[in-house]
Amino acid sequence: MGRRRNRHVQNQNNSKSWGKKPEWIEDKNCEQYEVFYKEQNVVPEGEWDKFLESMRSPLPVVFRVTSGSSHAEQLHKFMRNSLSKLTNVEVDGQKLEAPFQLPWYPGGMAWQINANRSTIRKSDELKKLHNLLISETEGGSMSRQEAVSMIPPLLLEIQPHHKVLDMCAAPGSKTAQVLEALHKDGEKIPEGFIIANDLNNKRCYLMMHQVKRLQSASVAVVNHNAIALPPFYLDPPDVKHRTEMKFDRILCDVPCSGDGTLRKNLDIWKKWNVASAFNLHSTQFRILKRGLELVTVGGRLVYSTCSLNPVENEAVIAEMIKTAQGTVRLLDTAPTLPGLKTVPGLHKWKVMSKESEFYSSYDDVPENIRILPHHQNTGGFFVALLEKTADVPWQKKRKAPESSNHEVVEKKLKESEDDSKQSEIIDKTDEDDKNIEAINDDSKTDEKDESKKGVHKNKVVTHKFQGYKEDPFLFFEKDDEAWPQIKSFFGMPDDFDYTTLLCRSDAEKKRNIYLASGSLKRFVVNNEDRIKFINLGIKIFGRISSNSQQQGFGCDYRLYQEGMATIFPFIKNRRISFSRLDMITILSQENPYISKFSDVAHEKLKETSMGPVVLIYEPQPGEDGCPLVLCGWRGKTSCRTYVPKLERGHYLRIFGEELGDGKGPAPEDICVESSPQPQEETKQEAV
Ligand SMILES: C[S@@+](CC[C@H](N)C(=O)[O-])C[C@H]1O[C@@H](n2cnc3c(N)ncnc32)[C@H](O)[C@@H]1O
Structure with a gap:
């Protein structure tokens, strides 16, 4: 979410000061910020001091139980039981508020502990709970997530058949929530899927880790500039009237100044300035504009930021409503999340110059919502729920490129690469750099193996994408030699569509075999020439050894736990x-x-x-x-x-x-x- 502190730099500073936090981290004052937000009236009258006090205090711990698995209810029961014992915890002689369920989160599956990390460290009971949370989160059964960040996916009311696009998805907390909703029918592989996109190649790998925890065959991670996402198709290029595919739901959680995250990103206190919102406004508007082209008529799109600045919020929405000329409407969010405390979006705001001079601006903005930190002990957040009621006026009726017309595709890719470069300059998100680098090191392609890249059996796919080159996604062909052995050994049914199995290397003996849902496979094979896929599918089978038959194992492949829930019914x-x-x-x-x-x-x-x-x-x-x-x-x-x-x-x-x-x-x-x-x-x- 938003702009994060550069931990690498922070750690360096820490080590220089022998473990003490640098002074600026402690200094939670920013005069310009106060002047700006007081003038905007973002906080109801008489609440300013409470607002500021809340912004200066650390965020509480919030987590939710991953829904969609057969044991979610059992784990929830376990948590209810464990948390109910924490009603009398004292730290430094003060009794702590007991953990409670977020009243607006469906099924009461999300919990808040009004204690920060240092308080948790001082209590044995809370430390034990904290360790449990870490272990369950790593295993994918729970997710630590800021409360406000849980709001956008819930507003989309995702159904298992929905095709969903997450335009700015990394590090993937909202993608994970969408995935859970797609899987709400339990074991069945959903008909829908989610495409999780991010411009930042490194952050895509970070997201891969997040998504992998949820063990789903219905998600693909892609790496592209959201402003210039190409048109997508579900038919092969040689189909005569190839219609563009639209998404049922779109998450547009745009890059933002992140000043709603002051409670955890303390450096913003020092760095905050009026210019950052202006720089971001145009990118935010253009991402939203592309999103509205890609969503289907009757479909929903959520626009959100973790900034309180109207230039990044109401101004973007107001401009879009005007530009859309009645083809997009704002929906009321209150019925979806009863119990969530919000304040209405602003109808009037002021634009401030660097010299702190104000210019009034007014737009007729329909309903958006703002979440203020002191109302329920959260971060600050803005969210607007949009429905597309007709084709947007600027949407050219795109003619699908003919199969032979590679120039059109090349031109589009070139345009999007240029846009990516431009946007990369604007976006300075550098969260968890060390982490990302570590993940990337694991995923780097063996450059010596270049000859193998892009080969799809006899078809050569030439990718012109940025970042690390990925191995191709090689789906099983109809006569795949590995399949008969697997089918008979595990007793898989004749109608199991084994052409949705894939591997990442065209070496003669397949090593790991992954599974993608049928609909996701269709999306991938018909769009892999226009967008860079980073990750796809869950690991189902792994090759044991070349002489497994002689050793009496009966099959060259074993199963993986991460694919069990999906493959077990077959x-x-x-x-x-x-x-x-x-x-x-x-x-x-x-x-x-x-x-x-x-x-x-x-x-x-x-x-x-x-x-x-x-x-x-x-x-x-x-x-x-x-x-x-x-x-x-x-x-x-x-x-x-x-x-x-x-x-x-x-x-x-x-x-x-x-x-x-x-x-x-x-x-x-x-x-x-x-x-x-x-x-x-x-x-x-x-x-
Ligand atoms: C607010 S964060 C997204 C948080 C994410 N939705 C989540 O819940 O975990 C914004 C993301 O937008 C990405 N980004 C910035 N500019 C972009 C662009 N032009 N296209 C796509 N992604 C972009 C950044 O790399 C960053 O990961």
Whole structure:
């Protein structure tokens, strides 16, 4: 969200001052800011002091349980129970307010703890909760997110069939929320999908990490200038009347000055000036304009900023409403989020010069909403919900480029590259630079392997995009040689569309195999020549070793936990029913002997050959819990699960157990047998 502090620079400063915060970080004063906002009347009369006091205090901790998974309700129950015990926490002799559910968040799935990090560190109970949040967030079952940032996706009222575009998506917190909404029908792969775009190549990789946590086949990360996003198609270029694809929902969370985030981005106190909003206004307007072209008639678009400046908010919306000449209307947001405290957008504002002189400006602005920090202990935010009622007047009836007409595509790409450069200068977002660099290092393409790039079987796709070159997305062909073996070993149905499986290397033996939803595949193959795709699909199968058959494993591929929820309904073989206790055993021990499991599971494991297995738990009558499916490995004498440690902790938690009580299994229970790991991933394969 908005402009972030450059942690790298901050850390350098810190180290110089031996751990002390630099003086400017503590100095929460900005005279120009006060003059400007007092004059704008953004704060209701008599509330200025409270507003400023709130802006100067640290943000509370807010988190939500990831919806859409079978165990979300169970985890929510666990959280309710844990948080209800935190009613009497005292820090430095002061009783803390008990954690509470955000009244406007659907299902009460979001919580706020009115304590900042340093307070949390002082309380053992809160520290424990904090560690739990970190582990659940990393595993994708919870998300730490600022309360106000949760608002835009909720206003879009996403349905599983919606095609959604997130124009300025990195680092991806709102994308993650949209994904959850697309998956609200549970196991079924949604018909809709989300395209998460960002101009900043590095931030796209940061977003990839965020999105990966949610294990979905319905999201693609793309890297383009939102102002110049090309027209998209779902038909191949050789179709005669190729119609442009429009999105049902669009998130337009534009780059902004971020002065609503003063509570966490303390450097803004020092850097704030009137000019930054002016510089951003035109970019914000142009992104919104392109968004309104790309949304379907009857579709919705949310425009939001984490700035309180009317130049970035009401002025953009007012200008757009005028330009759209009745083809776009603003919708009332109140019915969607009852309980959220807002103030109406401004109808009048003043433009301030660098010398702090004011010029009045007035526009007939319909309803927008502003969220002020002191009303419910949040950051400051602006949001407008728009509906497109007819084609916007400036929208040229675009003629689809003919398949042979590469010049049109090249010209469009050139235009967008030029625009990207221009916009890069404006956008100075440099959040988590170190983090991003680390992620990028992992994802850099092997430049020596250049000859492989852009080859799609016989078709050569020439990308002229900026940033790191990505490996191609190679979908399985109809006669793919890897499929018959996988199909028969796992008992996959004849009608499973295996052409939605893909890999990232055209080396003869496929290593990792990913899955994209059918509709997303259609989007990708018909638009990969016009936009840079960074990431797509979830990892389903991994190649074990070249001689797995000789070793008696029966199949060259094993399963991945991250793809289990999606692929499990299609796997009919190699299923082992586990009891609750079996699940606890396999989650808390490394390689338990098969004799350690219940009789039913033991018998079934005995008659199952070595290799990948699917471990299934269904709660029995009277048992409190939710269904669980894990990917496992049947070894010679033992059985193990390939579930990362953080996720094990999560599953044990929903069974009411804790990981690592310090005792561990008795030595005689530990089997030292090793199970095969998939072949080393190449860096470029690690999507
Ligand atoms: C406010 S942040 C988005 C936060 C994001 N929606 C979220 O919830 O995590 C704005 C983003 O816009 C991106 N950006 C800036 N100019 C852009 C442009 N012209 N096209 C696309 N993205 C742009 C920045 O890189 C930044 O990641």
